[in-house]
Amino acid sequence: MVKIILKEITKKFGDFTALNNINLKIDDREFMALLGPSGSGKSTLLYTIAGIYRPTSGRIYFDDRDVTEVPPKDRNVGLVFQNWALYPHMKVFENIAFPLELRKVPRQEIEKKVREVAKMLHIENLLDRYPWQLSGGQQQRVAIARALVKEPDVLLLDEPLSNLDALLRLEVRAELKRLQKELGITAVYVTHDQAEALAMADRIAVIKEGKILQVGTPDEVYYRPKYRFVGGFLGNPPMNFVEAEVENGHLKVYESKIPVPAQYRELIEKLGIKEVLLGFRPHDAEVIKGIGEGLIGEVYSFEPLGREQIVTASIGGTFVKVFAPEGEHFTFGEKVTVKIREDRIVLFDKKTERALEFLEE
Amino acid sequence: MKDVETRPRRYEWIVILAILLASLPLILGFSLLMLSSFSREMVTNLDLSSFHFTLENWINVFQGKLATTGGIRTNILKITFNTLVVALGVSGVVTFISALAGYSLSRIDFRGRKHMMVLLLILHAFPGVALIVGVYLLYRLTFPQNPDVIRLYSFFYVILARAALEIPMSVWLMKGFFDTIPWEFEWSGIIDGASRIKVWWKIMLPLIKPGILAVALFAFLAGWQDIIYVRTFLIDQTLATFIEANIEAEYSHMPLIAAAGTLYLLPTIIFFLTAQQILLQGYSGGIKG
Numbered sequence: 001m002v003k004i005i006l007k008e009i010t011k012k013f014g015d016f017t018a019l020n021n022i023n024l025k026i027d028d029r030e031f032m033a034l035l036g037p038s039g040s041g042k043s044t045l046l047y048t049i050a051g052i053y054r055p056t057s058g059r060i061y062f063d064d065r066d067v068t069e070v071p072p073k074d075r076n077v078g079l080v081f082q083n084w085a086l087y088p089h090m091k092v093f094e095n096i097a098f099p100l101e102l103r104k105v106p107r108q109e110i111e112k113k114v115r116e117v118a119k120m121l122h123i124e125n126l127l128d129r130y131p132w133q134l135s136g137g138q139q140q141r142v143a144i145a146r147a148l149v150k151e152p153d154v155l156l157l158d159e160p161l162s163n164l165d166a167l168l169r170l171e172v173r174a175e176l177k178r179l180q181k182e183l184g185i186t187a188v189y190v191t192h193d194q195a196e197a198l199a200m201a202d203r204i205a206v207i208k209e210g211k212i213l214q215v216g217t218p219d220e221v222y223y224r225p226k227y228r229f230v231g232g233f234l235g236n237p238p239m240n241f242v243e244a245e246v247e248n249g250h251l252k253v254y255e256s257k258i259p260v261p262a263q264y265r266e267l268i269e270k271l272g273i274k275e276v277l278l279g280f281r282p283h284d285a286e287v288i289k290g291i292g293e294g295l296i297g298e299v300y301s302f303e304p305l306g307r308e309q310i311v312t313a314s315i316g317g318t319f320v321k322v323f324a325p326e327g328e329h330f331t332f333g334e335k336v337t338v339k340i341r342e343d344r345i346v347l348f349d350k351k352t353e354r355a356l357e358f359l360e361e
Numbered sequence: 362m363k364d365v366e367t368r369p370r371r372y373e374w375i376v377i378l379a380i381l382l383a384s385l386p387l388i389l390g391f392s393l394l395m396l397s398s399f400s401r402e403m404v405t406n407l408d409l410s411s412f413h414f415t416l417e418n419w420i421n422v423f424q425g426k427l428a429t430t431g432g433i434r435t436n437i438l439k440i441t442f443n444t445l446v447v448a449l450g451v452s453g454v455v456t457f458i459s460a461l462a463g464y465s466l467s468r469i470d471f472r473g474r475k476h477m478m479v480l481l482l483i484l485h486a487f488p489g490v491a492l493i494v495g496v497y498l499l500y501r502l503t504f505p506q507n508p509d510v511i512r513l514y515s516f517f518y519v520i521l522a523r524a525a526l527e528i529p530m531s532v533w534l535m536k537g538f539f540d541t542i543p544w545e546f547e548w549s550g551i552i553d554g555a556s557r558i559k560v561w562w563k564i565m566l567p568l569i570k571p572g573i574l575a576v577a578l579f580a581f582l583a584g585w586q587d588i589i590y591v592r593t594f595l596i597d598q599t600l601a602t603f604i605e606a607n608i609e610a611e612y613s614h615m616p617l618i619a620a621a622g623t624l625y626l627l628p629t630i631i632f633f634l635t636a637q638q639i640l641l642q643g644y645s646g647g648i649k650g
Binding site: 047050051052071072073078079081082083087088089098102103150 | 546550551552553554564570
């Protein structure tokens with residue numbers, strides 16, 4: 001139960017900079033997701049917190065204690081690996097007991113603690129099996145049990161669900177979130193799956209190329225992305241972007257014109273920006289047949305998903321995806337108008353791809 | 362992989378035939394040797410009429426007779442024991458050192474690591490015979506004065522010298538095995554509170570068991586079969602040097618030598634039959650996850 005403070009962490013592997021001046025504060029009992037595409041440095045950051053990697057520069061604090069030079073075993077962290085790294089030559093019991101044995105905990109206490117944690121994760125009947133005799137989901141639980149048995153201050157998870165099949169992933173996701181809150185443990189969770197991050201985390205840190213682009217609650221990063229990248233990385237389908245020119249109080253997109261959203265009027269005036277990217281989420285717009293008020297384009301494709309359908313419209317060659325209710329029938333090439341909820345529009349500077357409201361930060 | 366058809370079945374017999382033809386001289390030689398060890402006379406030139414079954418040779422071997430008519434007595438059991446000591450010694454030293462060295466080369470990024478790996482390859486390419494003069498010189502220089510320990514020292518020295526020849530390749534093999542183990546296993550151990558050496562012993566070694574077995578077996582056979590080093594340094598005889606020394610002696614009864622020769626071959630045959638799967642795994646460098 002500690003808060004973690006990362007101060008100006010930089011990690012280089014030879015000439016390659018994996019982490020570039022990372023500043024992050026993770027609160028006590030918080031569930032923080034590190035979200036980013038593969039190769040973004042999110043796992044490196046996790047391993048730096050664990051102590052496996054030593055940062056090239058910068059400091060790491062657990063509460064007020066500077067742990068930058070502290071070896072991993074003295075940081076009291078539990079780590080669940082992507083491939084779980086269960087020791088194949090040890091039975092489940094021995095796997096879970098291993099961290100305690102290394103701490104020279106008395107035999108009886110080991111027995112008690114292993115059974116406790118096994119019960120919590122519903123694997124008490126698997127204790128005398130070998131890892132290879134278990135299903136993926138069961139191995140996953142054993143890995144979590146092994147990380148939790150030593151009652152760590154921090155639980156670190158490196159894409160722990162990515163080796164599970166889709167349905168199981170949803171189940172474990174909910175359970176893991178509940179477990180973290182029940183134990184009141186500080187958790188850092190690395191994932192490339194935006195849905196996982198949104199569903200589980202208290203806050204999300206979006207990482208790209210070794211830099212943190214944005215830290216915020218799921219709502220914040222979802223609805224108020226600081227960068228085009230963040231908007232385009234979160235959501236399924238992700239945020240739509242169309243290029244627009246500012247022309248006396250209007251945004252000109254290809255051949256259509258819509259008024260500048262109310263919340264941006266002052267800002268645009270102040271910044272004097274001419275070229276912007278207009279971003280909106282697929283569920284924050286509707287597709288109206290025919291030509292009307294909004295972005296005019298034509299239907300490129302449509303994909304029914306049961307309850308709703310995704311309509312891909314081409315607006316002057318730029319594709320946008322919009323959710324439409326079921327039962328509405330579209331034809332390829334049909335003229336449509338995409339009408340966007342004004343208050344949900346996010347504008348980005350076209351050059352820097354930063355959101356206008358964060359441009360001056 | 363067995364179930365994957367890589368080439369049409371009908372060509373398979375050609376391959377089998379080719380393998381049989383290639384190994385025919387060996388199979389023939391070994392069969393004749395074994396046959397002779399159970400015969401009163403040598404079975405040579407494929408002349409089976411000279412085969413007269415007897416267990417005499419084997420009985421004599423274990424009673425330690427070299428010639429059937431009394432004559433010189435050599436304790437073959439003792440020689441077998443010597444051979445075992447040398448072979449196990451070489452195997453032990455090689456396995457221990459290469460398991461440690463292979464781990465370091467695979468996992469620890471120390472200064473000069475790359476050079477060391479190249480050096481190991483060069484050392485491996487160096488023929489042992491070429492080194493023997495220098496190794497002998499060292500032997501003379503370190504030879505103990507105390508006559509009681511001379512025999513022991515010669516064992517000690519031959520084991521070390523022979524092991525040194527095996528180590529470069531074994532270290533490479535071991536490094537290959539350690540390379541196949543994902544880092545996560547090691548990190549997991551380290552986070553759980555294990556030292557590097559404990560990780561090596563408790564996690565890594567069990568994971569590369571097939572590799573250890575392969576290296577140990579090859580080193581064992583190297584020690585078991587060696588003639589030149591054993592003959593140069595060891596005061597006592599091993600099976601290899603014993604057979605080599607007596608094969609052309611006039612007083613020796615050849616079928617008896619054949620029995621000794623079969624005894625000498627035994628571990629090789631047993632190992633390759635029983636450990637086939639493990640050795641194949643060893644060659645492909647894989648482990649089951």
